Amino acid sequence: MTERKTEELLNEITHAKGADQFMTDEASNFVHFEPAEYLVELLQIKHQTRSKVLQAANISTGIGYQYFDGKRRPSRARIIALGFGFQLTLAEMNTMLKRTGFAALYAKDEWDALIIFALAQHYDLNKTDELLYEYGLGTISADN
Structure with missing residues (x-):
């Protein structure tokens, strides 16, 4: 999966029916800070x-x-x-x-x-x- 633009990701999150939907579908797009x-x-x-x-x-x-x-x-x-x-x-x-x-x-x-x-x-x-x-x-x- 290619990296999503922040605006696209924000749109998916705000229009999701439940947290599980975007947390699973977009897991690879979240940043982990080390x-x-x-x-x-x-x-x-x-x-x-x-x-x-x-x-x-x-x-x-x-x-x-x-x-x-x-x-x-x-x-x-x-x-x-x-x-x-x-x-x-x-x-x-x-x-x-x-x-x-x-x-x-x-x-x-x-x-x-x-x-x-x-x-x-x-x-x-x-x-x-x-x-x-x-x-x-x-x-x-x-x-x-």
Whole structure:
């Protein structure tokens, strides 16, 4: 079965007579998010090491290695921190968020908006945390 477009899948779900109908018929179209798989993929794409990414993301190696090994699931804030560790662009960050099961950065949310600004300005995580703190929005690292 070929992959269905999201709009088509949404139409099938909303017009189904029962959950069993679409859960069975469309099972191959559902996405299963495995953050560890994508993090390891990014290591190869970006030619990085776990230790360098974790250091730049302000995440301890004890916890961080568990993210890469799939033993722990990172929160959205930690995924964003890892994105800074990988030095991702805005588009790459949003792809990483989606591929790990989280919402993309949303320009109408002030916390997300400042992260978008920081990415556009090529800020590192520490400078981004300072910016968020300056506006009374906490920090990315506070979750770390």
